[in-house]
Amino acid sequence: MPPMSANSPGSTDPGRIRNFCIIAHIDHGKSTLADRMLQLTGVVDARQMRDQYLDRMDIERERGITIKSQAVRMPWTVREGDQQGEHAVLNMIDTPGHVDFTYEVSRSLAACEGAVLLVDAAQGIEAQTLANLYLALENDLHVIPVLNKIDLPAAQPDKYAEELAHLIGCRPEDCLRVSGKTGDGVPHLLDEIVRQFTPPTGDAAAPARAMIFDSVYDVYRGVVTYVRVIDGRIEARERIKMMSTGAVHELLELGVIAPEMEKAQALGVGEVGYLITGVKDVRQSRVGDTVTINSRPAKEALGGYKDPKPMVYSGLYPIDGSDYPDFRDALDRLKLNDAALHYEPESSAALGFGFRCGFLGLLHLEIIRERLEREFNLDLISTAPNVVYRVLMEDGTEVVVTNPSEYPTGKIAEVYEPVVRATVLTPNDYVGAVMELCQGRRGTLRGMDYLSADRVELRYTLPLAEIIYDFFDQLKSRTKGYASLDYEPSGEQMAELVKVDILLHGEAVDAFSAIVHKDKAYNYGVTIAAKLRSLIPRQQFEVPIQAAIGNRVIARETIRAIRKDVLAKCYGGDITRKRKLLEKQKEGKKRMKMVGRVEVPQEAFIAALSTSDGGEGKAGKK
Numbered sequence: 001m002p003p004m005s006a007n008s009p010g011s012t013d014p015g016r017i018r019n020f021c022i023i024a025h026i027d028h029g030k031s032t033l034a035d036r037m038l039q040l041t042g043v044v045d046a047r048q049m050r051d052q053y054l055d056r057m058d059i060e061r062e063r064g065i066t067i068k069s070q071a072v073r074m075p076w077t078v079r080e081g082d083q084q085g086e087h088a089v090l091n092m093i094d095t096p097g098h099v100d101f102t103y104e105v106s107r108s109l110a111a112c113e114g115a116v117l118l119v120d121a122a123q124g125i126e127a128q129t130l131a132n133l134y135l136a137l138e139n140d141l142h143v144i145p146v147l148n149k150i151d152l153p154a155a156q157p158d159k160y161a162e163e164l165a166h167l168i169g170c171r172p173e174d175c176l177r178v179s180g181k182t183g184d185g186v187p188h189l190l191d192e193i194v195r196q197f198t199p200p201t202g203d204a205a206a207p208a209r210a211m212i213f214d215s216v217y218d219v220y221r222g223v224v225t226y227v228r229v230i231d232g233r234i235e236a237r238e239r240i241k242m243m244s245t246g247a248v249h250e251l252l253e254l255g256v257i258a259p260e261m262e263k264a265q266a267l268g269v270g271e272v273g274y275l276i277t278g279v280k281d282v283r284q285s286r287v288g289d290t291v292t293i294n295s296r297p298a299k300e301a302l303g304g305y306k307d308p309k310p311m312v313y314s315g316l317y318p319i320d321g322s323d324y325p326d327f328r329d330a331l332d333r334l335k336l337n338d339a340a341l342h343y344e345p346e347s348s349a350a351l352g353f354g355f356r357c358g359f360l361g362l363l364h365l366e367i368i369r370e371r372l373e374r375e376f377n378l379d380l381i382s383t384a385p386n387v388v389y390r391v392l393m394e395d396g397t398e399v400v401v402t403n404p405s406e407y408p409t410g411k412i413a414e415v416y417e418p419v420v421r422a423t424v425l426t427p428n429d430y431v432g433a434v435m436e437l438c439q440g441r442r443g444t445l446r447g448m449d450y451l452s453a454d455r456v457e458l459r460y461t462l463p464l465a466e467i468i469y470d471f472f473d474q475l476k477s478r479t480k481g482y483a484s485l486d487y488e489p490s491g492e493q494m495a496e497l498v499k500v501d502i503l504l505h506g507e508a509v510d511a512f513s514a515i516v517h518k519d520k521a522y523n524y525g526v527t528i529a530a531k532l533r534s535l536i537p538r539q540q541f542e543v544p545i546q547a548a549i550g551n552r553v554i555a556r557e558t559i560r561a562i563r564k565d566v567l568a569k570c571y572g573g574d575i576t577r578k579r580k581l582l583e584k585q586k587e588g589k590k591r592m593k594m595v596g597r598v599e600v601p602q603e604a605f606i607a608a609l610s611t612s613d614g615g616e617g618k619a620g621k622k
């Protein structure tokens with residue numbers, strides 16, 4: 001070990017530092033490799049080791065996915081090669097792998113000089129391998145291609161080294177081969193990280209500038225902000241300033257993660273660490289923002305700060321109405337840790353009081369919902385997710401619609417819907433199936449490339465609304481699980497959309513209103529109407545279920561009345577008496593029809609929403 005002073009936080013020579021991240025398609029083994037690195041560098045010993053050390057949230061561990069990025073400082077002494085014996089400080093920044101969190105990935109990348117591109121040697125390149133690689137290249141990172149899981153019998157490292165080399169433009173032998181599981185090849189990878197990645201450069205004398213690449217809420221300590229120092233130096237007990245808002249906070253503590261929090265006196269150029277200010281809300285300390293010192297502030301913020309905007313909305317309602325206050329408190333608590341979560345109260349005739357919530361995507365929605373149910377013990381129902389529409393009225397006004405039941409009724413000139421640029425990677429055999437699916441979802445083919453003889457990249461522009469439902473499940477089932485998907489927002493397009501209302505006994509049921517493409521309106525109407533018919537019990541009177549666009553009914557189902565058999569005791573005999581009885585019954589029914597209200601058990605709504613095709617799309621792992 002080098003003497004403490006040379007490599008301790010605040011006084012580390014930037015020349016010794018390497019800031020890097022591991023990028024990979026989901027399940028290609030990023031967390032496992034990170035675990036091995038922690039062990040090999042000695043920051044976690046075997047006794048403390050548990051799988052996926054860095055994924056701290058329970059949900060992360062159970063789902064095996066990384067939601068929030070973390071950064072660990074690891075000492076490494078080069079074992080072989082021309083730099084043998086050099087004492088380096090490695091900062092490994094773990095990045096989330098899912099499309100919903102691309103913004104966090106790109107911020108983490110901006111804090112690094114290099115990226116380890118990890119590819120499962122039994123699977124080859126997948127859609128997020130490409131997406132992450134492009135993000136890394138956009139951030140000017142040096143990329144080390146690495147094939148993982150070489151211990152697997154099904155591994156084909158030679159084949160995929162060719163593919164990877166072709167993609168990056170290097171030689172197949174430049175692709176390293178490791179097993180995160182056994183540790184094979186990992187020390188060599190650590191050596192190569194020191195050798196190939198450049199150390200950070202920054203102006204030590206300039207006013208401090210540090211980029212926030214993550215910010216998490218801790219119940220005991222308030223918000224913990226992860227930063228990478230670009231210029232200057234941040235010392236404990238200084239007052240820091242957030243450059244996007246101008247807010248000034250007292251710095252209570254700073255330090256590094258190794259892999260638990262370790263207090264330090266300062267953080268210098270190129271260093272990665274944490275800041276604690278005592279603020280209680282992550283919105284005050286947002287990913288992408290620049291931190292400077294209040295007494296000597298930097299003039300210009302680091303570029304690239306972006307406010308995360310919700311892409312998908314859904315109404316969340318407690319199944320038991322008396323849970324509403326708890327639900328509100330739970331959302332307030334979650335918000336402290338999630339700057340991207342939006343919500344406002346709404347009420348629905350069918351579901352009672354709840355909140356309209358905005359999410360980055362479907363996985364984000366599922367995670368929040370699961371956390372609400374698990375950590376706060378709430379039973380919730382969510383309405384079909386929808387995207388945000390921009391409606392231009394003929395009178396020139398503009399309405400932004402986040403809830404279908406608030407779709408304007410006046411004269412509409414144009415409607416815009418968000419679109420995404422999607423990349424699908426699929427084996428050659430399934431190209432036809434993928435194209436059929438994308439076309440059925442109003443996709444426009446933008447390009448097609450062969451990455452190798454049997455692997456094709458298809459690029460589509462697709463309406464976001466068409467993929468938030470069951471697109472991913474469909475893609476997987478049509479390609480026997482072989483295709484992978486990645487997408488990013490790509491503006492909006494004009495579309496012929498209509499609002500379909502579902503009327504129960506003549507009254508619109510807000511929870512089922514949906515904005516759909518005009519060609520799909522009929523299908524939506526028929527499906528929901530049929531589903532409700534099967535779920536709502538028969539009443540004393542006839543209940544029509546209608547799907548309508550404006551005043552035009554496009555589908556109808558009827559729940560037949562329970563017909564009391566008034567003739568039961570009237571054998572044979574007098575036909576006029578029979579007729580009289582029937583007349584009377586009809587009148588009774590009529591009265592019921594006019595004055596009666598349909599008694600629909602809430603369970604029926606809940607069942608209809610949770611099983612509808614467009615209901616809770618399963619985002620799953622991508």
Ligand SMILES: Nc1nc2c(ncn2[C@@H]2O[C@H](COP(=O)(O)OP(=O)(O)OP(=O)(O)O)[C@@H](O)[C@H]2O)c(=O)[nH]1
Binds near residue numbers: 097180
């Ligand atoms: N045989 C073998 N299995 C591995 C290796 N590395 C990872 N795995 C397994 O692959 C699966 C996925 O590994 P993770 O490390 O969770 O993958 P990840 O890329 O971090 O996944 P996300 O956090 O969801 O992005 C787990 O079941 C691991 O046990 C390896 O080198 N060899």
